[in-house]
Amino acid sequence: MAAFSGLANFSDAAFSGVADFSDAAFSGDASFYEAAFSGDANFFKTAFSGDAYFREAAFSRSADFREAAFSGAAYFIEAAFSGGANFFKTAFSGYTSFGNALFQKSTLFDNAVFSDTADFTGVKFDGPTSLEESHFLKPPDFRRTEFSKHLTLHGIDVTLPRQSQPEDADKFRRLKQLAVEARDHDREQMFFCL
Structure with missing residues (x-):
């Protein structure tokens, strides 16, 4: 396990082969x-204790963030994911932004937990996307x-x-x-009631 203080x-940085930060601790x-x-x-089971900046990062193949833990803010603004992206059971404790990111293949956020603001504004998902069983402690922003x-x-x-914010109604x-x-009538009714 690699540790970075x-x-x-x-x-x-340009990573030409497999970039393996699995179980690393930042x-x-x-x-x-x-x-x-x-x-x-x-980045399987990688622990980020501070802020993590992946702004404008380019992932040409698969990006594996399964069970990673982001304790600080996580910035994936304008990141490009050309291969599959997997955030299964990822914990986002701080502010999280994927603003204007591009996901070209399958993207999974199944069982992910977002404890603070989750900003997905302007993101383009070209492949199938799953947020199954994900948890948001604040209304996520999927506008645009x-x-x-x-x-x-x-x-x-x-x-x-x-305490709702003025933009919460738009988010819901x-x-x-x-x-x-998505033809998910249960979620449709749930969000209608909110």
């Missing part, structure tokens, strides 16, 4: 800003998000905030619209 700076911030992953990127293939929302759980309307498009 302080700032782990992989900005602009005790400070981790920057993969504009990093290029030509081979598979493996495009889904080209099937979206699975089965079992998604969104906690109604104690968008979730209801996504449920209608």
